[in-house]
Amino acid sequence: MPTYQLFATTPKAMETILTDELRALGISQIKATMAGVAFQGDLETAYRACLWSRTANRILLVLNSFTVKSQQDLYDGVQAINWDDHLASDGSFAVSFSAKNSPAINNTHFGALKVKDAIVDQMRAKFNQRPNIDTERPDIRINVYLQGETAQLSLDLSGESLHRRGYRDVTIKAPIKENLAAAMLLRSGWPAIAKQGGTLIDPMCGSGTLVLEGAMIAADYAPGLLRDYFGFIGWKKHDANIWQRLRAEAEQRKQVGISKLPVIVGFDQDRYTINTALKHIANAGLTNKVHLERRDIEDAAPATSWKPGLLICNPPYGERLGDEEETSELYKKMGDTFKNHFVGWQAAMIISNPELGFRLGIRSQKPITLFNGALECKLLRFNIEEKAFFIPKAKSQEERIAQVTEASEAEVEVVENTGADMFSNRLKKNLKKFAKWAKQNNVSCYRVYDADLPEYAVAIDIYQGESQQTWINVQEYEPPKSIDQQKADQRLAGVLAAIPDVLNVSREQVFLKIRRKQRSTDQYEKIAEQGRFHVIEEGGCKLLVNFEDYLDTGLFLDHRPIRLIIQKQAKDKRFLNLFAYTGSATVHAAVGGAKATTTLDMSNTYLGWAKNNLALNTVKGAHEFIQADCLEWLETEARQSEPRQYDLIFLDPPTFSNSKRMDDVFDVQKDHVQLINNALALLAPDGVLYFSTNFRRFKFDYLTLAKLNVEDITPATIPEDFSRNPKIHYCWKISR
Numbered sequence: 001m002p003t004y005q006l007f008a009t010t011p012k013a014m015e016t017i018l019t020d021e022l023r024a025l026g027i028s029q030i031k032a033t034m035a036g037v038a039f040q041g042d043l044e045t046a047y048r049a050c051l052w053s054r055t056a057n058r059i060l061l062v063l064n065s066f067t068v069k070s071q072q073d074l075y076d077g078v079q080a081i082n083w084d085d086h087l088a089s090d091g092s093f094a095v096s097f098s099a100k101n102s103p104a105i106n107n108t109h110f111g112a113l114k115v116k117d118a119i120v121d122q123m124r125a126k127f128n129q130r131p132n133i134d135t136e137r138p139d140i141r142i143n144v145y146l147q148g149e150t151a152q153l154s155l156d157l158s159g160e161s162l163h164r165r166g167y168r169d170v171t172i173k174a175p176i177k178e179n180l181a182a183a184m185l186l187r188s189g190w191p192a193i194a195k196q197g198g199t200l201i202d203p204m205c206g207s208g209t210l211v212l213e214g215a216m217i218a219a220d221y222a223p224g225l226l227r228d229y230f231g232f233i234g235w236k237k238h239d240a241n242i243w244q245r246l247r248a249e250a251e252q253r254k255q256v257g258i259s260k261l262p263v264i265v266g267f268d269q270d271r272y273t274i275n276t277a278l279k280h281i282a283n284a285g286l287t288n289k290v291h292l293e294r295r296d297i298e299d300a301a302p303a304t305s306w307k308p309g310l311l312i313c314n315p316p317y318g319e320r321l322g323d324e325e326e327t328s329e330l331y332k333k334m335g336d337t338f339k340n341h342f343v344g345w346q347a348a349m350i351i352s353n354p355e356l357g358f359r360l361g362i363r364s365q366k367p368i369t370l371f372n373g374a375l376e377c378k379l380l381r382f383n384i385e386e387k388a389f390f391i392p393k394a395k396s397q398e399e400r401i402a403q404v405t406e407a408s409e410a411e412v413e414v415v416e417n418t419g420a421d422m423f424s425n426r427l428k429k430n431l432k433k434f435a436k437w438a439k440q441n442n443v444s445c446y447r448v449y450d451a452d453l454p455e456y457a458v459a460i461d462i463y464q465g466e467s468q469q470t471w472i473n474v475q476e477y478e479p480p481k482s483i484d485q486q487k488a489d490q491r492l493a494g495v496l497a498a499i500p501d502v503l504n505v506s507r508e509q510v511f512l513k514i515r516r517k518q519r520s521t522d523q524y525e526k527i528a529e530q531g532r533f534h535v536i537e538e539g540g541c542k543l544l545v546n547f548e549d550y551l552d553t554g555l556f557l558d559h560r561p562i563r564l565i566i567q568k569q570a571k572d573k574r575f576l577n578l579f580a581y582t583g584s585a586t587v588h589a590a591v592g593g594a595k596a597t598t599t600l601d602m603s604n605t606y607l608g609w610a611k612n613n614l615a616l617n618t619v620k621g622a623h624e625f626i627q628a629d630c631l632e633w634l635e636t637e638a639r640q641s642e643p644r645q646y647d648l649i650f651l652d653p654p655t656f657s658n659s660k661r662m663d664d665v666f667d668v669q670k671d672h673v674q675l676i677n678n679a680l681a682l683l684a685p686d687g688v689l690y691f692s693t694n695f696r697r698f699k700f701d702y703l704t705l706a707k708l709n710v711e712d713i714t715p716a717t718i719p720e721d722f723s724r725n726p727k728i729h730y731c732w733k734i735s736r
Contacts, residue, residue, distance in 0.1 A: 001042040005062040007154065009036045010055050013369045014183050018055045025052055044242050047232070050157055051224040051246055054182035054217070057161045060143055060154035068104050068151045071114060077151055078118035078144075086155065086236055089127035092134035093119065096156065099146040115144050139234025159231030165216075166226030167284035172207055172276055176314045176350075180372060181213040182223070187368055188348035188381055190310050194218035197262050198309025203300035203337070205266030208277030210312055211290050215264045219257035219289075222250035226284065258289060263306050267295040297333050301341035311338065311347040311384075317356075317375075328359055328454065335360030338384050347382040354378050355422065359455070363421055420494025423456040427502045437720050445536050445545075446721040447557055448503075451477060458495055461557060462503065463545060465536045472503055472510045473547055511547040535616065539564050541587045542616040544609060554582040554609060558728045559652070561717045562690060566650060567592035569688070573647035576600075576682060578630045583610025585650045590619040597623045598646070600630050631657065631666055631675070638681035647687045651679050655695040668693050673704050676734065680708070689734040692717070696727045709735045 010018045015032040022030055022039055025048050031038045041049075049059045066077035087093055097112035105111045116133065119142070124130045141156040163179040164170075185191075190200065200214040216223060224230075225247065232238045268274050274294050281290050302308075315334065316327055338347055338360065350370060351357050357364060357380045367378035430448050438446050449460040457477040464470050474495070479488040492512075500507050533544045538560065545553045563585050566575070570592035577586045580599045583606075589597055601607050607625050614623060626633065630653070637643050653675060657666040668675075676691055683689050702710060710732055717731040 001044070003040055003042055004046065005038070006041055006046055006049070007036055007038050007060040007062060007152075008049060008053065008056040009058045009060065011035065011057065011177075011180065011183075012371050014055050014179070014371075017183050017186055018053065020186075021053050021055055022049065025049060043237075043239050044246070046157055047243055047246055050162065050230055050232075051222050051250060053162060054186070054213070054223045055179045056158075057163060057179065058143070058156055058158040059162070061157055062152060062154045064153045066151055066153070067149050068102065068146055069149055070104050074105060074111065074114050074144075074146070074151060075118045078115050078153060079122050081153065083119050083122055084126060087119075087123070087131055087140055088236065089123050089129045089131060091139040091234060092132040094133060094135045094138040094141045095119075096141065096143045097146070098144075101148050102146045103149070105146060111144065111146065115142060137229055138231075141231045155231065155235065157230060157232045157235075159229055159233070162224065164227070165223050165284075166228070167212060167280050168207070168209070169276065169279060169283075175206065176209055176372060178209055178213055178223070180350075180370065181209045181314075182217065183370060184312060184314075184348060184350055184379055185210070185214050185217055185310075187370075187379055188310055188312060189346065190214055190312075191217055193309050193346065194262055197307050199263040199265065199302060199306040200309055201265045201267070201300070201302060201306075201311050202313050203267045203295075203297055203311065203334070204313045204315055205268045205277055205292065206270075206273050206314070208266055208280045208290070208292070210314065211264050211266040211277070211292075212280060212284055212286070214310075214312070215261060215286055215290050216284070218264070219254060219261050221254045221257055225250050225254060258286070261289055262309070264290045265302075265306070266290065266292045267297075267300045268292075269294065269296045297330065297337055300337050302345075308342075308344045309346070311342050311345050313349050315349055315351065317352040317377075325454075327356060331356050331359040332361070332455070335362055338362060338382070342384050345384050347384055348379060350377045350379050352377045354380075355426070355453070357422075359422060359453075361422075420456070420491065420498050423453060423491075423495055424498040424502055426452050426456075427460070427498065431502065434721055441720075443538075443560070443719075443721075445538065445555065445557055445560075446719075448721070450722070450725055452724070456491055456495055458492070460499070461553075463534070463536055463547075463553070465534050469534065470503075470505050470509060471534065471545075471547055472499055472505055473553055474499065474510060474512045476512065476514045478514055513551055533612075538584075539567055539588060539591075541567070541584070541591045543584055543587060543613050544582070544616070555584055556581070558719065558722045559585075559692070559717075560719050562650070562692060562731055563588040565717070566648065566690070570594040570648060574598075574645065574684070576644075576646040576649040576679075578634065578649065578651050578679065579653050580606070580610055582606050583613050583625075585652075586610060586623070587613050587617055587619075589648065590614060590621060590623060591617055593620075594648070595621045597621065598626065598644075599624070600626045600628055600633060602627065602629050634675070634678045634682075638678040643682050645684045645687075646682055647684050649679055649683055649687065649689045650692075651675070651689060652692040655693065668695050669698055672698075673701050676705065680734070680736070683736070685736065687735065690731060691734055692729055692731040694729045698730055700730075700732060705734075 008018055012035045015037060018037050019030055019032045022037060027039050027041055027045060029040045046059055046061060063081055064077065068074045068077065095112045095115045097108050097115060099105055099108060099111055120130045141159055143154045143156045145152045163177045165178050194217065200211065202210045205211050266277060271294055274292055277292055281287055352375050354367065362382045362384060364380040364382050367380055370377050370379050427449055434446055434448050444464040447459060447461050451457045451459065459475045461473040462470065463473060476492055496510060496512065499510050532548060533546050535542050536545055543555055545555050547553055566585055567588035570589040573594050575589040575594045575597045577583065577599045580586060580601045583599045586597050586599045599610050604627050607627050611625055653668055655668050679689055713733050714730045718726055718728065722728045
């Protein structure tokens with residue numbers, strides 16, 4: 001029996017699995033290439049590959065390879081084959097043509113026509129009769145692959161892609177092909193699990209592809225046994241005796257295998273897809289061998305009699321716009337189901353977005369790359385293990401911070417138990433991006449994470465001080481009452497455990513605060529009495545920050561760009577800083593060369609901080625600090641016959657505030673027109689007022705202030721490290 005050069009095609013990234021399959025079939029001379037495997041063998045070898053390969057797309061028998069530098073070369077190379085050896089003169093054929101980097105032919109349709117003409121012309125010249133074209137089920141299918149100047153001419157022994165097993169209703173579009181499903185099962189260790197009697201469950205089985213492929217693997221059921229058509233059936237060199245012997249052998253192995261089949265189960269919430277899966281199971285001759293139930297993912301659970309095995313699925317990828325939040329919630333439910341009902345099981349799933357896998361809250365093994373069509377995906381594999389992790393309920397915020405911090409000491413275990421490796425990966429990704437940006441822009445204090453993942457709702461700021469010191473300020477956005485406090489505490493402990501490793505700092509350099517909906521006075525309330533201040537640098541200015549005593553550190557990082565704008569414009573100007581907080585904008589103005597500054601705040605503590613900030617820097621000019629209610633002071637000054645005059649004013653009021661001189665609570669939305677007009681009374685004729693607010697729903701009253709020159713400069717004042725949260729503040733440049 002002659003030996004042929006053969007080639008098995010497969011989806012990209014499945015070459016290794018296909019190589020293992022061919023070796024298991026007794027084939028030794030194998031060479032894996034991109035999207036395929038070359039091998040040698042006789043007709044029985046080729047037939048066996050067609051019948052038994054679960055991951056190949058096509059089995060090609062190579063007839064010739066030749067050089068193609070022109071269209072005529074292609075025609076001549078095809079005519080060099082004696083087609084009478086392969087095809088009857090009244091038979092039928094089809095041509096598949098593909099080209100890559102070919103200077104001669106780049107139109108696949110034209111290439112296929114040229115191949116067809118060469119065959120038809122030869123047969124007509126010999127027999128005065130031409131064969132027919134049949135694109136559906138031809139006697140033979142000819143495959144030509146032209147790469148550069150080299151063409152490979154083959155017979156496609158498969159006829160149609162081998163992933164079409166014959167059990168699926170061809171009118172139903174499925175999200176995963178049969179050979180990809182088989183690859184997932186093979187890479188997840190299902191054959192070994194099945195031999196040990198382990199159960200296979202797909203909790204989102206859809207039309208049943210994974211459970212059917214799993215059943216066929218476990219039952220030693222040849223994937224090509226259901227097919228009634230292959231590309232060699234009408235080939236003149238086909239050996240029907242060999243083929244029938246191989247089929248009979250496969251049929252006998254299937255019957256033995258089915259009798260030993262372990263428990264195979266599929267769940268799905270959709271009645272229609274369950275009915276479709278039942279039809280496919282019947283088509284495969286596995287009725288009553290695969291168990292299906294209509295169940296939601298939250299209700300998926302094994303029966304007590306089912307031996308632990310493999311949990312596998314192809315969940316939604318969330319590729320459509322607007323699906324992300326819904327898909328994220330689904331993955332969290334899946335993770336809860338896995339951890340609640342499948343402890344001791346193996347699990348596997350294919351996803352296109354690895355971050356969705358992190359939302360399961362289960363540490364995966366190294367992901368395996370696979371392709372679902374053109375979409376690159378990752379096969380995640382898990383060992384679902386039971387781990388206890390508990391934080392007692394705290395009586396106060398202070399106690400909660402202490403307990404969460406203490407719990408985070410068991411670093412690696414906490415990260416694994418809380419699923420915080422998802423958070424760690426995102427933090428690493430952010431750090432790589434923002435550390436490079438910060439270095440390029442001479443930024444020493446920046447935000448590296450801001451609730452990027454909804455489950456880990458914290459803001460993380462890096463502060464780098466003198467002598468290469470680094471501090472990490474962590475602010476948890478207080479979880480809503482609908483979130484279980486135990487879960488929130490576990491996740492927060494996971495965050496604190498992950499930060500030192502990812503950001504390369506000691507645990508003592510990480511500070512945690514919990515943000516609540518603030519009252520107007522919260523900013524001024526102390527939460528500790530440590531009195532430890534650290535010096536950082538920003539735009540050539542030295543500033544003091546405190547990580548322990550107050551909710552805020554003394555420096556609003558999102559206002560970095562407007563402070564630098566003030567610094568650049570302050571030379572020889574008179575500067576007024578209203579609602580000054582710790583006076584960082586004043587320092588920038590003074591360092592920028594302002595000839596005079598006035599700094600106002602109602603808190604003597606923060607004014608003292610502002611004075612200390614200024615004292616750190618070598619500056620000239622006159623600098624005054626006024627402790628006053630800014631609203632009262634501004635209104636009083638505006639009413640003077642000759643009010644103070646400033647060339648540059650920074651007005652950054654709170655969203656709400658109590659003021660004795662106002663009839664009710666100050667509301668920046670309702671009162672900003674009056675506030676701006678009062679500030680403008682102190683603005684020199686050619687001066688500039690910068691007005692900023694952190695109120696997310698703020699609407700500037702352009703109509704009432706129509707006589708002013710008002711420019712929205714918000715985009716220019718949102719720094720790169722806050723760009724994912726563009727509503728962190730708004731800012732306008734105002735002049736007369």
